[in-house]
Amino acid sequence: MDNVFSKERFLTSLNACKSYKSLDATLLAERLSELAEIGRTKQGGISRLVYTAEEKQAKQRLTKWLEELGLVVREDAIGNLLALYEGENPELPVVMTGSHLDTVPNGGAFDGALGVLSSLTAIEGLIKEGKRPKRSIELVVFVDEEGTRFKNGIFGSRVMMGEVTYDDLLRFEDEEGIKLVDAIKEQGLFPEKIKETHYPKENIHAFVELHIEQGKILEENQEKIGIVKGIAGPSWHSFTFVGETDHAGNTPMTHRKDSVAAAAELILAVEQIPPKVSKTAVATVGKMNVHPNGSNVIAGETTITVDARDIDEDLREQMNRQIINAANKIAEKRGLSLEHKTEITIPPVLAPQAIQDAIKHASEALKLPYRYVISGAGHDAMILGKYVPSGMIFVPSVNGKSHSPEEFTHLDDCLDGIAVLKETLYELANQ
């Protein structure tokens, strides 16, 4: 189990940590380890799904730490946590910062939790330094970022931004048939008061989230800070080729309408298209269903899902059109029918220059090598970014691993990221 999270492994790089006078690396390691014990799995991962005892325990632990800092913590009607570090002019729009505490099943110790602890540690650092900015800084923990349990991710931020109605809630239940509204009520919360969770957008000056990269670019380039230029919202398309189910032995090669072969052609086309569109575009076939899926049967029906992303919406749509064209041509050439569905379309979100600059200033001041990156993964910042200026700071992921017990970021890299976050928040809160 050397490749999973442990406090000992995390502390290995304690001596490599730069000395930031108000940031306590040992305390950070202590707190991340405490959270990692809540929902720990046999495989060394973390299962802390939304609206479970484990998630509640993690929120309670965080609440205790925030209250020890002297902050007042409130929980909204669906479970988002908020804690205000009051600025000199509390009537000004706040700078918000935070992430989430839920995980995917058997996920890692850093995704979400590191972001929340970074915000806590940054605020703690400002308090220790006696620095009170003009604007208040508000820590937030969004519920259900991952969305595994109810197939309904980045939930807390969508609710807070007013995108979800009570009727929407009624449509979701988990695999055991527990309704989302009942799961919320079981936590002592009030789904029927969902409107009270809406956060007035004009009261937010900026939002900043620190997150692990979940990719390998920073690590490969030995850079410490990723300044996120934008979040590449995903679009999902499903393509179903319908051919003819025939006997694999009795059907000559020339007489086939093979849906698997058609899907294979599209998979290879999907791999070729993104580099033609932009350097940042990606497209993936990760899911396919073959029917009837028998060794000796030419499959009559095959469905694949294409996940296509870019930070530029026009380029993403250009990529989608090329993929759809390729699919139609393949179907036509092979004499198969094709069903195409657009499953999800989330617009990409760009980080405003002012927020990118604040992160850049902090990185430069701290002499940390940085790189402009895009986030291919969705985050709560993608939702907030639709309404208020939002940005993200990435820290390196060892081997790019995420959503797995192997997810890891070195302690010194975490601390560097927090130092950048602290200065970024301070700059934004003094604007």
Added chain:
Amino acid sequence: MDNVFSKERFLTSLNACKSYKSLDATLLAERLSELAEIGRTKQGGISRLVYTAEEKQAKQRLTKWLEELGLVVREDAIGNLLALYEGENPELPVVMTGSHLDTVPNGGAFDGALGVLSSLTAIEGLIKEGKRPKRSIELVVFVDEEGTRFKNGIFGSRVMMGEVTYDDLLRFEDEEGIKLVDAIKEQGLFPEKIKETHYPKENIHAFVELHIEQGKILEENQEKIGIVKGIAGPSWHSFTFVGETDHAGNTPMTHRKDSVAAAAELILAVEQIPPKVSKTAVATVGKMNVHPNGSNVIAGETTITVDARDIDEDLREQMNRQIINAANKIAEKRGLSLEHKTEITIPPVLAPQAIQDAIKHASEALKLPYRYVISGAGHDAMILGKYVPSGMIFVPSVNGKSHSPEEFTHLDDCLDGIAVLKETLYELANQ
């Protein structure tokens, strides 16, 4: 339900039937319809799995018809049925003919059942005509040709040829956990006496099975009789590409080890290789499993099964080597690892010229257009053919459909096939 079997639909072509004085088309339609009612499904198909009440009922119905013909019917220890039409020299090796009465789930009315009724009707015709050949003709019904229930097909013929031991039986159970031996015992049979089922191979002069083509070649060429030159035994290979599970959004196209894309390349290669090897070679990817199979995850592991067939074993192995080479090259080029397993290798079986000639003579005498074909599907004749001279007669399948409720062969085509079978059996039994 116009496209499934019904007695009315079958009788539509009664007037198109040629007049064969000893063959009763109406009686054939009556009997096939009676069998089709046993295990009939809502979708219009037939579910008559081995060692069930339905299969037993079908065997009992057949036994009644055979006894009405004056034949003595015996059932061996695992349920194969045998009925002897005694020739003038009963001590000579017999000519055996027959097929099976079990079906796949929701299968058709013809696969197996038509073969059995053809053998019955042919013997009935010889009796009516007062023709008693030198050799005895023995009708056989093999149990469990399909193998769906216990994943253990062409079972009855393998047992009869001595390929299965009692210990082998103990390894199989169905999806409900019922052991094969217990299922056999429940039918009042005696799996422990499996050795008593062995049929002395030297006592078989020839074996002939009539079967629907399960392909479209006869129909497309408006030919009535397929003279099977050989049965292309299947070989099954599984290929597992192991790459890296990564986030579909955060992993640039250049940094991927995508097992789905590798599998797609192999699928297209598998489609290209057979025509380079021979005109009769076929290869199919009908089954694939993608792990973890999530829309937004680059799949770390994908397994595909390749079913490759030809009637020439050397050419088939040449095809397999080309497929394995292609898989290795793809894995190497993409930096993935590859696991290759040979799952099944059944040798192709060729029909002896003498049997092909007997079928040809009968077709010519009856002025029925015939074509030499190969069987891509496996049959009990493939097992018997390893030990005794064996051949098959194919009749046209409407639209090539099989193993489905849509399986259909016109009554006049059935009758033509039976006429050829009768003459073929008579010629072989007089050798």
